[in-house]
Amino acid sequence: MDRWKPTVEQSARExxxxxxxxxxxxxxxxxxEHRHELFDEAFQDELEAMYRQTGQGQAPQPPAMMCMALLVQAYTQASDAEAVCLSGTDSRWRMVLDRLGADEDEPAFSQGGLQQFRERLIATEMDRRLLERTVEVAKRTKGFDFKKTPKTLRVGVDSRPLEGAGRVEDTLNLLGHAGRKVAEGMALALGTDVEEVCQQAEAPLLMASSIKAGLDIDWNAPDAKLDALNRLCRQLDCLMAWVAKQSKSCVAAPLTRYIEALAQVKAQDLEPRPEGGVQIRQGVAADRRISIEDADMRHGRKSKSKRFNGYKQHVGTDLDTDLVVACAVTPANRPEEEATLALQEDMAHQDLFPDVLLIDRAYLHSSITEDVLASGGGDVVCRPWRGASAKPGLFGKRDFKVNIRAGTLTCPAGEVEPFEPGAVVQFDPEACGPCKLRSRCTQAASGRGRSVAMGDDERLQKRLRSRLQSRAGRAGLRERVGVEHCLAHLANRQGPKARYRGTRRNLFDLRRLAVVQNLEVAARYQRAA
Structure with missing residues (x-):
């Protein structure tokens, strides 16, 4: 394959x-100005290693040029089709891709070629390597002064919600959507139309423009929804029985995906009725699927009042350089702590380990927090848990003295009780009963004493509470704002909705956006110099 050899000298037009x-x-x-540094000979060797050197087939476009095209696409937020057009018509694109000397209006690549290159980057994890590469280039940029950079690595970690690209549907529409896709797949495999398949399979509802239009019922009538659900399920059972009778060669991978989706929706959303048939399941299934086209999307909450459907994007940022060093994407229903293993893996590829970790409470019980604390010299900066709120006028947990070394808890009146991490401390009722401070301490029934819940990480919580009491400690907490600003920049570029379907492709997009972010940071260093 040809290697990309962009010129360094600038022409008058450039x-x-x-x-x-x-x-x-x-x-x-x-x-x-820096494309030859970003895509140097060594990095181009890595990109070319993604391809088999068989000499067969059509020679691909230079991988480094295609990689540059993906970066410019992310920077301008162009679609694949628009990127192809701009590579031939936009002078800025043509300049960066070193195509100003090519024929006017001739695209640098095809839409299929761009999509295939993106999938190849994902399959070989080269999107992670590209992120690492931008960190390397940024640190060599004029204006980046290692002497002024602290020797300790301070990493801030945070997340933001991302609306998924798949359509979110209720149970009836999920079942109908999956069934329709199965019918379309069988029609394509057999070389016929969907209507013929639906007639043969005795599933006429799937021929309608929408499932609810095909059912055509009064949804306010008693038992109307239940009857509609069972009518649809009977026809879907007929469809699957008909599919099972067809040749196995017809059931290819794309069709299998929808067959599995249909079975998954039935299992998670339906339950049998004692009278026969099925009904909507009481309660919500764990890890419930909400979209047919995007199997990884989930319901999630950013707060008690803010719900979203899709994913969470997580980033780890070097707070002293503003460079993104790690990225992760998880379904929206997964806790933040699950993303830290992926963040640690990204940092491990760069031989990075945080000396100081700045996080919010959602990451307190994560693997990265445990590793930083276990390292001996590491520090975790985070707000402590508020704990159960005391009733107005009553002592809260902060009014009790915790002695970690002795493993004791002392109440405001001076009574001492031993405690175990994660347990609930019950004070002696005989001491609490006649206590002068009882009215300010507890409203427990007569014969019962005050109780205080202790955390599993009480030692850490005490340290975090102590830090919150000092001005310097509160100032340290505010330094996490750097990673929040980074997420705000990423959100401003990408918008609230995912570009792709699936966790892995959205991780690629997050890494690509982080690459653009790092390059902009490097450009800022250069301008400041």
Whole structure:
């Protein structure tokens, strides 16, 4: 395959374009000036290793050029089709891709070629390597002064919600959507139309423009929803029985995906009725699927009042350089702590380990927190748990003295009780009964004493509470704002909704956006110098 060999010297036309681009699209300038550093010979060797050197088939476009195209696409948020067009018509794209000398209006690549290259990057984990590469290039940029950078690594970790690209549907529509896709897949495999398949399979509801239009019932009538559900399920059972009678060669991978989705929705949302038939399940199944087209999307909550459907994006940022060093994407229903293993893996590939970890409470019980604390010299900066709120006028947990070394808890009146991490301390009722402070301490029934719940990580919580009492400690907590600003920049570029379906493709997109973010940070260092 051909290797990308972009020129370093700038032509007069390029200098004019750089002057124009520098007013509104500054990253075009940085990419043109540093593309030979970003895609040096060693990194191009890594990119070319993604391909088999068989000599068969059509030679691919230079991988480094395709990689640059993906970066410019992320920077401009262009679609695949628009990226193909811009590679031939936009002078800034053509300049960065080193195509100004090519025929006018000739695209640098095809839409299929761009999609295939993206899938190849994902399959070989080269999107992670690209993120690492931007960190390396940024640290060599003029204006990045290692002497002024602290020797300790301070990493901030945070997340943001991302609405999924798949359609969220209720149970009836999920069943109908999956059934319709199975019918379409069988029609394609047999070389016929969907209507013929639905008639043969005795599933006429799937021919309607929508399942609820096909059911055509008064939804306010008693038992109407239940009757509609059972009618649809009977026809879906007929469809699956008909599919089972067809040749196994017809049931290919794309069709299998929808057959499995249909079975999954039935298992999670339906339960048998004692009278026969099925009904909507009482309660919500764990890890409930909410979309047919995107199997990984889930319901999630950012707060008690804010619900969303899709994913959570997690980033780890070097707070002293503003560079993103790690990325992770999880379904929206998964706790934040589950993402830290992926973040640690990204950092381990760069031989990075945080000396100081700045997080919010959602990451307190994560593996990265445990590892930083276990390292001996590591520090975790986070707000402590508030604990159960005391009733107005009553002593709260902060009014009790915790002695970690002795393993004791002392109440405001001076009574001492031993405690175990994760247990509930019950004070002696005989001491609490006649206590002068009882009215300010507990409203427990007569014969019962005050109880205080202790955390599993009480030693850490005490340290975090102590830090919150000092001005310097509160200032340290505010330094996590750097990772929040980073997420805000990523959200501003991407918007609230995912570009792709599936966890892995959305991780690719997050890494690509982080690459653009790091390059903009490097450009800022250069301008400041």
């Amino acid at each position: 200098q004019r374009l750089l002057k124009l681009a520098g007013k509104s699209r500054k990253l075009f300038v940085f990419l043109r």
